[in-house]
Amino acid sequence: MLVTKKIKSKSNKGDGTRALTLKEVTVKYRSYKERPTSLKESIIRFVRHGTFRHYSTFDALSKINLTIPKGHIIGIIGSNGSGKSTLLKVLAGVLLPTAGVVERSGSIASLIELGAGFDPELNAIENLYLHGSLYRKSKAAIKARISHILNFAELEEFAFTPVKYYSSGMFARLGFSAAIDIDPDILLVDEILAVGDERFKDKCDTVFRTFIESGKTIVMVSHNMDMLVRTTDTIVVLSRGEVIFSGDPKEAVNIYRDPNYQTRLTAGE
């Protein structure tokens, strides 16, 4: 799902070279012991233990300092639970960090769960209007792009079919095409899944390449090390919520594959 966000002027450095900067960013999640979700249980817990607290906190991201320059492709790797998705959410502006500052220069969109915002009962065109309005695009602006999007997704003949009847590939193609159309300055990609067949994949690669060539930035999370080494300029390695390395792709992958690399499991968390 692509998300566009114009700069939130919290602190707008915008010196023209940096796309994203994170300073001391921390995100604390709760780790529930036994999560009471009702008023009754909260009261019972209070009576029993003298506290409403039923959780401990852990740092999904811990004091992250990161600078992402413009016009680069950055890869983010790490084991499950190392904080990759959380990091993307923070970058996208969807999750406010518990501490720290995020600076953005340019519009952001994230390509994560395709079609999260689509209504299955509506057809492709209606969904495109809905999707576009979520990014504050005017009806006229959306209308002008509809045929282009459907053309790219190769779904013109299914434009009036409710999307719940689409195959998963069709749905993903529609989601991807709608998302790409937002044309942000910074693109965040989380495990971009098997979208369509090879021909379509090639189309997507071309789009990404055009992206980079026009000086935009891509941040990619993936487990596909070979692809990352081939495409990215820099790779950031996360481990247990911390950045342990940021630099040359090959070296990053080696660090990740090193037996000393700490996952949350090996650290006994």
Next chain:
Amino acid sequence: MIAAVTFIPDFFVQLFLYRGYLCQSVIRDLRTKYKRSMLGYLWTMLHPLGMMVILAVVFAGIMRIPVRDYSIFLFCGMLPFNFFSSTALMSLGSIRANARLFGQVPVPKYIFVLSITFSNLFNFIVALVPLLILMLILERPIPITALTFPIMMIPIVCITIGVSLILATSNVFFEDTLHLSEVGMQAIYFLSPVLYRREDLPQWLVDILVISNPLFNQIEFFRDIFFSGVLPDPKLFAINLASSLVVLALGLWIFKRSEDKFLYFV
């Protein structure tokens, strides 16, 4: 505290920025609501009509409340109450229901509550059509004061949004809120002059209700412009409007304070 009040203009700015989404969302709701049913959108009118017929038969026919044209009396009171009640109850689950969405796209989260509000508002206005038809059939004159209905709706909409925001926030942290609210709505239903008139209650009770339940006056105002052809006392209306705006501001404040935590809880 004064700095905190910036959330009010911010609310209107966001409302304007996302007007496209609100519009699309309401259209979407209307499209999908009765998509497969035979009668389709007609149900928006038939549903309140049906409810009113049942109540009229029970109360006018069986329990005999001595009001001429009781069915119209009921209908006028039901419409605003149902708008309030269904918006509040539907908003309760709206945050959780849209978690996938705002987990990816940064949107101001009250947009979901507003979307429900405007959908229901549209249905509210459409339901005026069967009301007028009913009045024509029963040969009850439609007073000119009925034209002021948009003004009468303003305080109702304000308090509905305020209460819906509070309930939606609460439900994120305490899922019981839904059940409590369903019971609460029933209570408010009977504490509002939908089924009865002000005169049917002891004065001391009316005095308490008028102060504690802003809907009490609002329902009366709304009903009177259709049923009795009477405009509300301007002072009373102003006070009621002011208290509704306070509830709206309160709801916005509570919502904004908690909004950033939602993603951690849904």
